[in-house]
Amino acid sequence: MLGTRVSAFLKLSKRDLKYDFPASIVVFLVALPLCLGIAMASGAPLFAGVLTGVIGGIIVASLSGSPLSVSGPAAGLTTIVAASIMKLGAYETFLLAVVLAGVMQLILGFIKAGMIGNYFPSSVIIGMLAAIGITIILKQLPIAFGMTEAHAFELDNGGGIAAFTDTILNSVNWGATIICFLSLAILIFWPSIKGLNKIPAPLVVVLLGVGLGFAFQQTAFSLGTVSHYVSIPVVSSFNEFLGLFIFPDFTQIGNKEVWIVAATIAIVASLETLLSIEAVDKIDPFKRNSPTNRELLAQGIGNMSSGLLGGLPLTSVIVRSSANANSGGRTRQAAILHGIWLLVALLAIPALINYIPLACLAAILLHTGFKLAKPSLFKQMFTKGLDQFIPFTITVVAIVFTDLLMGVGIGIVVATFYILKANMQNAYKFKIEEVESKNTAILTLAEEVSFLNKAPIQQKLHNLPRSVDKVIINGKNSKFIDKDVLEVLKDFEQNAMSKGLEIELQDVTYKRKTVRSKSSKLQKTV
Template sequence: MFGTRASAFLKLSKRDLKYDLPASIVVFLVALPLCLGIAMASGAPLFAGLLTGIIGGIVVASFSGSQLSVSGPAAGLTVIVLGAIQDLGAYETFLMAVVLAGVVQVVLGIIKAGMIGNYFPSSVIIGMLAAIGIIIILKQLPHAVGYDAAYFGEESFLQQNQENTFSALQNALGAINYGATIICLISLAILILWPKFKKLKLIPAPLVVVILAVGLSRAFEGTSLALNADHLVVIPVVQSFGEFLGLFTFPDFTQILNQDVWIAAFTIAIIASLETLLSLEAVDKIDPFKRVSPTNRELFAQGIGNTTSGLLGGIPMTSVIVRSSANVNAGGRTRQSAILHGIWLLLAVVTIPQIINLIPLACLAAILLHTGYKLANPASFKGMWHKGLDQFIPFIVTILAVVFTDLLTGVGVGLLVAMFYILKNNLTNAFEYDIDENEDGAKITFTLAEEVTFLNKAAIQKALYGLPKRINEIVIDGSHSRFIDKDVIEVIKDFEQNAVTKGKSIELVGIVNKKNVPNIKRFTQSILKNDALKKKTIKQTTSETIEK
């Protein structure tokens, strides 16, 4: 059911190609060093990272229903992958875990586990986007000045090289390469100014940036501005088709019953699925057409992708917000942009690895800095502030938590804070009341909300027993409520007895009938069943009377 359009990548849309083709080049340029950096940090072969990016583009995007999401190796999985490879003892055994993780994700898609993605509050998702933007800026600044101690694409606050985000910035100030800095500044200027010229917009600004950066890098050779060797992209260079085939590694199927392999598989599947759902929700937020991606289909697509990656020697993948946001900012319209970026990665490895290895990281850092600013635009902070503290505080907390920990931990903290405000609002919105003053005292009418749960019990109890003494007539109206929790009904009934003993007039409207009717559908079915039973009884009685 999910794969009916699996071959759609062979049929490109001419209408959207003029947008998707330039965007795919931008995503390719961003994804290339990220694939390599994440593979290196994960303790996997460099080719494994590129292979995962290729599969994430061509395979996952073909099965996915998301138009703008781009998949590939994710920085959030590096620690898990590195630990799994070391614990399982062999890379081939680890690949078996990746294959099984993909199968688990396919099952999650089939059983519709993607619905979890619908329960992330908007304030947390927007906060996550802003946090990713800030992280991109903070993490790319060292690469922008030629300090490449951390791998390209690292996102966690505590880095694998024993530094953290801020200490890396401090150390970068003492190790500035002026050649890299010049390349980055010129690249940023082009990225900002190039789109303002209508005639030049046909050529993607990032492509111009890369070509110019390669030229400057070559021109700086032999001078004080020369770049360090480790400041250039490095992908495997293959001399023949046979050598290319030799880059692939295959899983050890004899380990399929290994308990540790299954533990690693479930761990990868759950974390990769959560990251994917978060990324998908975030991409939908920045989609200019406000399309809604089918989450269950995405889990299915990710499962197919991870199974394929494991079978060929790749590492686990997710939908990645950095690549996806670069796709949106570059003007991508449909999933063919992601598919094309996968094709460019494949062609780069096979045909022009020597040319790709001339690209300085400084110009790629500039592309990401530009993307990061758009994600963490000051306007988003201003917009959230105007929505009120119940939206702004979870937004800010999510940003801080993501920046100072990692994506999943930060979002988890943001969710807890958002849930606090959701519960708080739920408690205060259980009812509304209206007071009519009269000569003998006052009449109050409580109108209960559409849904009254046990969470509202305390607020309702406090409001009822805290009524002023002058109120001598009370009406509690539950006729508009679809559901009233039994605990709340018990509180109301107890209060009714209490009010009667004090000589007050009290009327319950639509409360008693709700006691055993938590669901309107069930209530309707009960009425229909009773009506059918009555008709059957009447018919039976009539027949018996006629016979007599």
């Protein structure tokens, strides 16, 4: 009976299993290296990355209303996570912030805030993703060259460019470099090879890396120490497995910094999820619409679960979701099954996973970062106009040189300036022409006239040319006129009468009440 109810809630379908099962395998093969790579880039335990993928697959997909969305640790949160762990000083304290972020997402879901993404300027959101891509690239470049030591780029003894070059060359592990660049080539060119492209490129990269890691042993290209490989714990009993989980430090609940980090994660994770959901719905062959408020609830429960068990913040991830759609997935079964495969891999083959070189994961992250910040994106934003390109560019620069929250804030301020500027410029249309032998100024109001339009309208009316004999203010296109603007019209009408200037108001509408005047007398409107 209970099983029937659960199946009904999840809407599991045996009919679609023949599509969802193979899709789940593909998503699993894409997700595993991404989970490990994102955990590595975030400065978190690699176990936490896979654990987050399991929670995103099994828990979030079970609660979500999106048929194709796949959740897990997100590249877009790596910079926030890395900075937050350092800022809070302990991973357990950071986990508390993840739990609180999940609670905040639950609240957003309950108050129907699923449309929140529509109120952020698209130029800032795109700039945020591009900046995250650049940051990922900068962080992964040392690992791509096998520079796992923190002092790889430090130079204590002077010596100029020659000493700097010598230090860099001595720090490079050429085996890791070869693996990374061959992996990048596969990620770039493999999808275009007909027949072979049915095998996911990240899987080929991982297999290549493991193979070359073994082949380079006992050669000059040997990766050497375990610091060049994935390192997740290998357990021999269930009790040891339970010991891998890290729990949040609830004694830090009064720490102001924890709440700031939690709010940051909740906002960014929610935005990234909503943007991903929108993108996934567009590539859904059945053109289904995902309920955004329900998605926020599912993400909130997912992040609470992840934080309580020692995982990372999670979001709906476009890379995995698009892999699901492109592989023929039809329902949430594919995402749920991918989470099960991640759990099986974590329990059954951790020793095999530890043979994966970090250079492979660096290549996958470099490729991900490039897709987020590819040069064509900058060109595309430039063609949209300076009002889009400048906020986008400033957001990118601000995030790269400060942090994500500060950068997004700066970007929103700049974007708001351009929005207000456009709004003020579009307040009205103005022209002067001869009407019944009178030099007439015609001011046609916009569809929406807010208090922001008060100043430009007032300035235009008070700076009319002396040659004007008559003024017509036309509101036929206006659906809303703010009270402040009506006050400006009243004041101008009184001032015009004292100067003998004729004024005519036509169809000025405010709150469904109409002002109609064909004389210089203004009727009451409010």
